[in-house]
Amino acid sequence: MKKISKLLLNLICIVTIIIIILGISYVIQITIMNKKYANVLGYSLFEVLTGSMEPTINIGDDVLIQITKDIQKGDIVVFDNKQNDNFILHRVVQINEENVVTKGDSNNVSDRAISKEDIIGKTLVIFPKLGKIQEFFRRPYIFIPLVDIIIISTLLVNYRKNIYKNKYLRGSNKTLKTEKKGTF
Secondary structure, three states: OHHHHHHHHHHHHHHHHHHHHHHHHHHHHHHHOOOOOOOEOOEEEEEOOOOOOOOOOOOOOEEEEEEOOOOOOOOEEEEEEOOOOEEEEEEEEEEOOOEEEEEOOOOOOOOOOEEHHHEEEEEEEEEOOHHHHHHHHOOHHHHHHHHHHHHHHHHHHHHHHHHHHHHHHHHHHHHHHHHHHHHO
16 A cells, blocks of 8 residues: 555656646746747647637637647647737638638638648647646645645655665664674
8 A cells, every 4th residue: 555655646746747847848938938839849738718619629628739730621720810919729621722711610600711821730639627727726825835745745755765764774783783792
């Protein structure tokens, strides 16, 4: 049981560290490098803010996209809407040599044609309600104590492990010293 809890705690710690590293990368790209979206190893995560793709993708869902211009009819893509300076997530309904026409699944009409250069990438995975979870953890009074608990738990487990090792080593050293005294 101790091995399972230790393994679970280490796994949680590793996942937390990875999430923190990805978050730092995201923040650096967005705030310091002034990019419009983060590019982490050719992928990015976007939160869905409107219901134009319902019921396929709902408000509060997140989508993992592969940053690519290689798209096909039927793909759900994210593109840069330069008119409103935001991103739109819609399905490709028509591809021409230079332009792409998209449409939200719950919309009645197609969008205006956009340049293929405006395409950021295509959707790979939909994470239902991940945006809601992210919103919850973005609150400093939730995030900071959670990170503290994970760090303190990891330190305590390692500290306890080191105390046990030191007791064992100290005990074996005493035994060795006693045996040496008795033989001389």
